[in-house]
Amino acid sequence: MTMRSISIRNRSGISQSFAVIQPPPPAGDDTQNDTCITVLQASPLITGDGNSCAQFHLTSEYYAFCGTGRKDDDGRLCIAVSNALPAKLESNASKGSKFELSKPDGSAAGVLSLIDESITAAGAFGILTDASLATQDPRYSLYMGVGVKGPGHGRIVPIFATEARPNIQTMFYPEPRYYIVLGKFQPGTVISPQESSNALAVDFAGSLGNNVEFVFDGKFKYELADGVSTA
Numbered sequence: 001m002t003m004r005s006i007s008i009r010n011r012s013g014i015s016q017s018f019a020v021i022q023p024p025p026p027a028g029d030d031t032q033n034d035t036c037i038t039v040l041q042a043s044p045l046i047t048g049d050g051n052s053c054a055q056f057h058l059t060s061e062y063y064a065f066c067g068t069g070r071k072d073d074d075g076r077l078c079i080a081v082s083n084a085l086p087a088k089l090e091s092n093a094s095k096g097s098k099f100e101l102s103k104p105d106g107s108a109a110g111v112l113s114l115i116d117e118s119i120t121a122a123g124a125f126g127i128l129t130d131a132s133l134a135t136q137d138p139r140y141s142l143y144m145g146v147g148v149k150g151p152g153h154g155r156i157v158p159i160f161a162t163e164a165r166p167n168i169q170t171m172f173y174p175e176p177r178y179y180i181v182l183g184k185f186q187p188g189t190v191i192s193p194q195e196s197s198n199a200l201a202v203d204f205a206g207s208l209g210n211n212v213e214f215v216f217d218g219k220f221k222y223e224l225a226d227g228v229s230t231a
Contacts, residue, residue, distance in 0.1 A: 011050035066110035133166040176204035
């Protein structure tokens with residue numbers, strides 16, 4: 001398991017809150033076009049004098065999860081994890097995890113079970129749904145997707161998900177590619193494309209190492225701590 005960290009030092013002169021999201025790679029087909037991207041971690045309000053940092057501690061240990069989506073008091077969709085299992089990604093000769101998602105009668109939540117390790121799609125795990133999902137509680141939407149353990153509390157937090165529909169198999173491809181967005185959010189809150197359009201991209205698959213610090217300046221731009229402009 002690889003641990004990574006992103007620090008944002010706020011020198012904008014204005015107190016700001018930051019959040020980190022981890023979207024899936026762009027889909028070449030329709031499998032993830034309806035994906036909901038959720039807030040992975042969120043910072044408190046960070047003063048703009050340059051003396052405080054937003055710090056995000058990130059893990060590459062992924063989980064398959066299912067959960068329900070509901071609107072919060074502000075009308076934003078939030079996804080809450082109800083069931084999660086460790087997921088193994090396909091890597092070289094090692095196959096990825098394949099799960100089944102079903103829904104017991106009378107329950108709004110789903111149940112995940114590991115079928116086997118037979119997924120051959122590079123860097124992926126899969127979730128297969130059955131016919132029990134054809135009937136769902138209209139008050140809730142059932143979601144399935146990728147989650148990670150949140151820092152400190154250890155609970156599973158969703159990073160991206162799709163609505164669970166009956167009798168399909170969906171592949172999920174988590175990557176160590178993150179975006180920093182401005183705003184006050186709660187983990188599990190779904191982010192709109194507009195909110196993430198001006199985000200700072202941080203791709204650990206490149207040459208950043210596992211720990212990186214950025215400065216958010218008075219022009220509302222990000223620079224690497226060594227002075228290289230990034231956004």
